[in-house]
Amino acid sequence: MRASRLLSILMLLQSRGRLSAQVLAQELEVSVRTIYRDIDELSASGVPVWADLGRLGGFQLKPGWRTQLDGLTAPEAQAMFLGGLPGPAAQLGLGEAMASAQLKLLAALPDGWREDARRVSSRFHLDPLDWYRGSPPADHLGDVAQAVWSERRILVRYESWTGVVERRLEPLGLVLKAGVWYLAATSATATSKAPRTYRLSNVLELTLTDERFARPKAFDLARYWTESTQRFEAELYRDEATLRVSARGLKILKSFSPAVAEAAQVSMSGADSEGWVQVRVPIESIEHAADQFLRLGADAQVLKPSALRKRIAGNARRIAALYATS
Numbered sequence: 001m002r003a004s005r006l007l008s009i010l011m012l013l014q015s016r017g018r019l020s021a022q023v024l025a026q027e028l029e030v031s032v033r034t035i036y037r038d039i040d041e042l043s044a045s046g047v048p049v050w051a052d053l054g055r056l057g058g059f060q061l062k063p064g065w066r067t068q069l070d071g072l073t074a075p076e077a078q079a080m081f082l083g084g085l086p087g088p089a090a091q092l093g094l095g096e097a098m099a100s101a102q103l104k105l106l107a108a109l110p111d112g113w114r115e116d117a118r119r120v121s122s123r124f125h126l127d128p129l130d131w132y133r134g135s136p137p138a139d140h141l142g143d144v145a146q147a148v149w150s151e152r153r154i155l156v157r158y159e160s161w162t163g164v165v166e167r168r169l170e171p172l173g174l175v176l177k178a179g180v181w182y183l184a185a186t187s188a189t190a191t192s193k194a195p196r197t198y199r200l201s202n203v204l205e206l207t208l209t210d211e212r213f214a215r216p217k218a219f220d221l222a223r224y225w226t227e228s229t230q231r232f233e234a235e236l237y238r239d240e241a242t243l244r245v246s247a248r249g250l251k252i253l254k255s256f257s258p259a260v261a262e263a264a265q266v267s268m269s270g271a272d273s274e275g276w277v278q279v280r281v282p283i284e285s286i287e288h289a290a291d292q293f294l295r296l297g298a299d300a301q302v303l304k305p306s307a308l309r310k311r312i313a314g315n316a317r318r319i320a321a322l323y324a325t326s
Contacts, residue, residue, distance in 0.1 A: 002038075005038060006038055006041060006042060008027075008028055009024060009039070009042065012024065012027060013049070013060060013061050014061060014066060017060055018052065018058045018059065018060035021036060047061070048062035048065050049061060050062060129178065130179070133179065136179070136180055138181045138201060139203075140156075140200060140206040141174075141181055141200060143206055144171060144174065144200065144203075144206070148172065151212055151213055151214075152209060152210065152213070153168055153170055153171075153209045153211040154171060154206055154208055154209065156206050157203070157204040157206075158198060158203055159203075159204055160202070167187060168188040168189055169185040169187060169198070170185055170186045170215075171183055171185045172215060172221065173219075173221035173224075175221070180199065181199075181200040182197050182199055182200065183198045183199075183200055184196075184221060184228075186216075188213065236284055237284060238283075240280055240282055240283065241281055241289055241293075241304065241305065242304045243278070243279055243280075243296075243300050243301065243303060244276050244300065245277060245296065245299060245300040246274075246275065246299040250264065252299065253279070253281065253296060256281075256292060259282060260281045263280060263281045263282055264279040286305070286307050287311070291315075293308075294312065
C-alpha cells in the first residue's frame with residue numbers, strides 16, 4: 001500500500017506539477033501528516049522533490065526531471081482492456097485508434113502479462129444497453145465531439161418537449177448513459193450561462209461553426225451530470241402513493257425504477273395474514289401512475305390517493321368491458 005502511494009504521489013507531481021499537501025491528501029484519501037512522511041521518504045530515496053513554502057506553496061519535482069517508473073501494473077493493464085467499450089469508441093470515430101492503442105499496449109507489456117490482458121476481453125464483456133433496447137441514432141455525434149474538443153459553437157434544430165427549436169450552443173461535454181448520448185451545453189444567446197442537457201438523438205440538424213468560445217474553467221462534467229440527474233429525478237416524482245402488494249407485486253414494483261425500488265424497501269410494513277405488505281412509492285402524476293400500476297394486475301391494491309384509486313378502477317372497468325364484448 002505504501003509503495004503504491006509513493007508511486008502515485010510521484011505520478012501526480014509529474015503529471016500536474018506543483019501540488020499542495022492538502023490536494024495530495026485528498027487525491028490519495030490519507031491525512032496531510034501521511035503525505036509529509038511520504039514526501040520525506042521520496043526525498044530520502046533520491047527523488048528531487050522541492051517544497052515551496054507559503055499560502056500558494058506546495059511540492060514539485062525538479063524541473064526537467066522525470067521518473068522512468070511509468071509502466072502499468074498487471075491489474076492496471078487488465079483494467080485498460082476491460083474499460084474500452086468498442087461501441088461508443090466507434091461512434092466517436094475512435095474505433096481504429098482504440099484498437100491501435102490496445103495493440104501498442106500489448107506490445108509494451110512484459111511477456112507474462114500479455115496473455116492476461118488478452119484473456120480479459122475474451123472473458124468479460126460490457127454491454128451498456130438495457131434489455132430489449134437498441135442504441136438510439138446519434139447521427140451528429142462526430143461533429144458534436146469535435147465541437148466539444150475544439151471549443152466551437154454549434155447551431156442545432158432540436159426537438160424539445162414543446163416542439164422544434166433552434167439553438168446556438170456552446171458544447172461542454174458528452175455523456176453516455178444506458179446507451180444514450182447526451183450533451184451538456186450552454187446557450188450562446190441566453191442571459192443565463194447555466195448548462196443544460198440535450199439528448200443527441202433529438203437533434204434534427206446540426207452545423208459546426210468556426211466560432212470559438214471560452215469554456216468555463218470551473219465546469220466539472222462529472223459533478224454537473226450527477227447533480228442534474230439527481231435534480232431531474234427529484235422533480236420527476238411529484239407525489240406519493242400507498243399500495244398494498246403481494247410478494248409477486250412487490251417484485252414487479254421494484255422493477256419500475258431505482259427510486260421506486262428504494263422507496264418501497266424503506267417504507268415496507270410487516271406482512272399481513274395473507275402475506276401482503278404496504279409500501280409508499282413516489283409517482284410522477286395520477287395519469288402516469290394509473291398506467292404504470294396496471295402492470296401489477298391483481299397483485300396490488302392502491303390505498304391512496306383516492307384520485308389514483310378511481311383512475312385505476314375506471315381503467316379496469318374499460319378493460320373488462322372490452323373483453324366482455326369480444
